[in-house]
Amino acid sequence: MNNESPTSVGRVRVERRTDGDFADTPTPRLSWTVESAVPGWWQAEAEIRLDGGRAGERVARLDSDESRSVAWPFDPLLPHARHTLEVRVTGVDGAVSPWSDPVTVRSVFLADGEWVAPFVGLADPPEPAVPGLLRAELDLGADVAHATLYASAHGVYQVEINGQDVDSAVLKPGWTAYQHRVVHEATDVTALLRPGANAVGVRLAGGWWTERFGFHGAAKPFYGEQPAVAVQLHVVLSDGTTRVLTTGPDWRGAVTGPVVTSGIYAGERIDARRAVPGWSLPGFDDAAWPSVQVHTRPDEPGAVPEPAIAEPVRRVDELTVQDVITTPSGRTVLDFGQNLVGRLRVRVTGERGRVITLRHAEVLEHGELGVRPLRAAAATDHLVLSGGDDVFEPEFTFHGFRYAEIDGWPGELTLDVAREAVTAVVISSDMRRTGWFECSDERVNRLHENVVWGMRGNFVSLPTDCPQRDERLGWTGDIQVFGPTASYLFDSDAFLASWLRDVAAEQAARDGVCPIVVPMVLPFGAKPAAAWGDAATVVPTTLLERFADRRALAEQYPSMRAWADALLAVAGDRLLWEGMFQFGDWLDPDAPPDDPAGAKADPDIVASAYLVRSLQLVTAAARELGDADGGARYGDLTERARQAWVREYTTPAGRVVSDAQTAYALAITFDLVDQATRTAMGDRLAWLVRRAGYRIGTGFVGTPIIQDALTSTGHADVAARLLLQTGVPSWLYAVTMGATTIWERWDSMLPDGSINPGEMTSFNHYAFGAVADWLHRTVAGLAPDTHGYRRLRVAPVPIAGLDRAATRFETAYGMAEAGWTAQDGQLVVRAVVPPNTTAVVVLPGGTETEVGSGHHEWTVPDPRARVEPRAVTLNSTLGEIADDPEAYEAVLAAVDALGAEWGGTLRSLKEWTDQRTLDDELVRLPPAAKERLQEALDGLNSRRVVPVVG
Structure with a gap:
């Protein structure tokens, strides 16, 4: 065998967290990347070495080609364990890589019954939600071999040992459904301890635990009025003895320190005059500090935290x-x-x-x-x-702001x-960034960057709707539509898997109903709501598709079934979800400012479509997990519900009775109709978009899927116009208005610079940013063809208006890339396929091939039709003008010059059809409009004259 290999093992990791190799279970799954110059490199076998070069070294040989989500090959880890781990691989060519750099694997879980620390807080605080300081001391008689701090809070906290913060995380332990589930950190604090006297101090505030939740003046605390903290410090000394320090009534605490008041929504008052020098150092005189009050003992229900499986919040920029x-x-x-x-x-x-x-x-x-x-x-x-x-x-607070x-x-x-x-x-x-996109239009690049910033700002411990107003809640509908985009931009597997545990806990308390926000802190919203509660089935499926996370799917499968069963109970024998409150296609651009649910798509049509969708996903999950009975039962119900939807809501000609963009997008992307009807519906959807002047007509439900519905039915040209539209409503309207994040409403700010008059307006809401997933998968052309990107799908769809597009995504196997550039009537398509993966490549024009790892390039004819500009006159139809971007902008600009009132009249026009001419529309405008428009059209036509050569 040739042992000299141009191949090496790159990043070795313990799933799922990306900020360290933490084992939250005794049998964690492992992944590694391979770097190889060998084209088409494929793994034949792998070796995993535990504690290499130390007593007890073990090596496991795996006769497998898999390098992601590999089962733990050794005896289960014990609590407090620390091991080193290395990997080397052999390719099908017989070449063996060197051992990887070792990573340290550390258990962050405790044994059953080992958590003994009670939650303690300030004694007799003068008012609710008072911040304060708590402390205790520990004397160690020998050097410290290693030490781990396990800590949690009902509130938010930071621990100091001997005057130093134990880590860089903030707002610990984050927000979970506290009444069901609290998480603890497990921090290596070996370097902070010393022989002799040591001090442990806690800075503590109320955070989400004491926040007042609710609207319209009815906000009130949901969890508790005072914060509390639980600390358990495990120390192993050099002589082998173990010491454990826990919170208890012997700790002392005081309403003191610089933080006077603190609230998530209110902000913080900090008084530097109240600094307490040395309070977390040994020997500090705390005689005047009263003993703490015990809030919750570990033998009480829900009082034992579980290890955090997601990355904490940190300062990231x-x-x-x-x-x-x-x-x-x-x-x-x-x-x-x-x-x-x-x-x-x-x-x-x-x-x-x-x-x-x-x-x-x-x-x-x-x-x-x-x-x-x-x-x-x-x-x-x-x-x-x-x-x-x-x-x-x-x-202990945060704000959403630019100013x-x-x-x-x-x-x-x-x-x-x-x-x-x-x-x-x-x-x-603090998730790892994994996805990037770039194209030839800087406005689209800014749009994509806005999506990134919107996700970063709303992924603060849990997926929130907005980060600035008196809300910041885990709205299930928002993440349901944004999950695929989130899974590309950042490695959000651990983050979302953690949140899904809260989803399951909240469902269990509500007979399977996934509430509208998780954690559920509102006095309403516990009844099923389509597209919101469906997060229970959609998000676990996303984690399977994008991360190959079968662990999350298996954990959530009971929750997925419970949601489906709750919907079947309300759907009844008709298998239609009708007559209940629904958010529907929330924030349809035609909805009045004070009625965001007032959409064009009938809410029953949306709800019944989501019934089918959730049944589809539960069926697929059952089959993935080997539940044959579940697969058969839900598969039958899926088909019956789909037929009920078609029978109730469609016509033989392929119309949906709610003739709206969202209705057709649902039918197409949820596979509700047969192929012939799907084609007809795609044509109708394209016609509706054109009639609207290529402006978006969808809300939270339709926006993430309309571009896929158009491109998959042969209307990429329409999708291109929809993407590049700058008038309101459109994705790029906000960009033209200077937005640096995604807005909640299409017109959160009106063209005159005033804020939308609706009571609910945010300038940082990621839901409409779900279009970025289409940019990645379709425009640049990089998608998973099998779970977790083991086989890629490279199938770019070049769209009119762009000269190039490219994307990069760091898969679990390594960096993948796809993109294209237009050159002289040709398209150059490029792809990078990571080692140990393959790619199905569908080139523009339809040629399909499969390739192995390496750099690939193809040149094909540009299939986009070149449209020669035609003369535009007052007798041109509105449809013809809408189809001509340059003419469309010239006409609108000419009318804008008459004044905002008249420009708004034409810009808000909803009927850009071939049955009306521009001259017909001038009756709505002042007499000067015809003259102004004629001048504009004459100028446009003259610019378009192509000189005759020779």
Whole structure:
């Protein structure tokens, strides 16, 4: 055998977290990547070495070609275990790689009954949700071999040992469905302990535990009024003895420290005069601090935390001030140039007791801070100066903002001063970035970047709807539609698998119904709601498709079945989901500002389509997991429900009785109709989009699927126009208005710069950003052909208006790439296939092939039809003008020049058909319109004249 190999093992990891090799189960699954210069490299076998070069070394040989989600090949791990792990592989060519660099695998779970720490809090706090400090000391008589801190909270906290934070995570332990499930961290603190006296201190605040949830003045605490923390420190000394320190009544705590008040929605008041030097160091005099109060003992239901399986929230970026604005009212506002989620770090020197006030908002409205969308959330921090050099950063709150209004600054806050003194600290769950996209249109690139920022800001411990107002809840409908995009942009497997455990727990408490928000903290929304509760079936399926996460699918399968059974109970014998409250196609652009559910698509049509969809997914899950009886039962119900939908809601000619873009997109993408009807519905959908002037007509339900519905039925040209439209409503409208995240409404900000009058308006909502998944899979052309990208599908669909598009995605097997460039009537298609994978390639024009790993390139004729521009006159039909992007923009610009009122009249036109001419439409406009339009059309036609050569 040839042992010299151009092949090496790259990243070895323990699934699922991406920020370290933590084993949350005794039998974790393993993955590794391979780097090889050998084209078509394929694994023949692998060896896994545990504790190489140490006593007890073990090697497992695997006669397998799989390198992702590999079952643990050794005896189950024990609690507190620490091991090194290495991998080497042999290719089918017989070449053997070197051993990989070792990674340290650390158990983060405890044995049954081993958690003994009670949750403790401040004794007799003067009012609800009071922040404070807690502490205890531990004397160690020998050097520390290794030590692990297990800790959790009803609230948010950070631990200090001997004056140093134990890690960089913030807002620990995050938000889960606390009444059902609390998680603990397991932090290696060996380096922070020393022989002799040691001190453990906890900074504690209420966070989500004490927050008031609800709307319209009815908000109230849901979990509890006071925070509490549980700490269990395991120390193994060099002599082999073990010491355990736990929270208990011997701890002391006080309402003291710089954080005076703190709330997720309200913000934080920090008083630097209240600093307590040395409070987390040994020997601190805490005699005046009272003993803590025990809140929850470990023998009480739900009091034992489970190991966290997802990455914590951390500081992931920092932004500097881009501009200092003086508003019309004379206020000072800092602009960071990007809508973000986090808080400000402020370095300042001023007189003792001076208060600096920071107010945060996402937009300016008429030059002033736009705070109306925040509703009851104050989103305000108050900083009280000590009189010396102070550094402030709110710790237990966060804000969604691009702009920060500063009041009380000592001296003049110029741009140079602001850049030195104020930094925006971006926080997010610390997931690994895995997906990128780039094309020839910078507006689309900005749109994609907005999607990235929207996800980053709303993936803070759980998938929220928005990060700024008095909400920030785990709305199930939002992540149901955005999950595929999320799984591409970041490795969100662990994050979503953790949240799904909350979904299952909330369902179990509600007879299988997945509520509209998880964790469920609202007094309404516990009845089934289509597209929201369907997250129970859709998100586990997404984790299977994108991450090959069968563990999550198996864990959630009872929850998936429970949701399907709950829907079948309401659907009855007709197998139609009718007559109940529904969000429907939420935020359809035609819905009134005060009625976001008022969509064109009938809510019963949407609900019954989702009934079929969830039954489809439960059927597929049953078959994947080997449940033959479940597969047969739900498969039969799927077909019966599909036939009921077709019978009730479609006509023989292929129309849906709700003649709306979303209705057809559902029928096509959910496979509700046969092939002939599907084609007819695709044609009708394309016609509806054209009639609307190539403007989007969908809400939360239709938007993520309309582009797939168009391209899969042969209307990529229509999808291209829909993507590149800049008028309202459209994806690029917000880009033209300066958006740096995805908006909740298509017109969250109106063209005149005023905020949408609706009571509910956010400028950071990721749902409409689900279009990015189509950009990745279809425009650039990179998709999974089998679970987890073991076989890729490279099938780019070049669209009109772009000259190139490319995407990169870091699969579990390595980096994959796909894209195309147009050159002189040809398309150059490129792909990179990682080692140990293959790719099915469908080239533009239809040629199909399969390739192995390596770099690949093909040149094919550009199939996009070149349309020669035609003369445009007042007698041109509105449909002809809509089909001609240059003419469309020229006409609208000419009418805009008459004034906003008249331009708005034409821009809001809903009937761009071939049955009406431009001249017909002029009756709605002032007499000057015809002359202005004629001038514009003459100019357009003259620019389009092609000179005759020779």
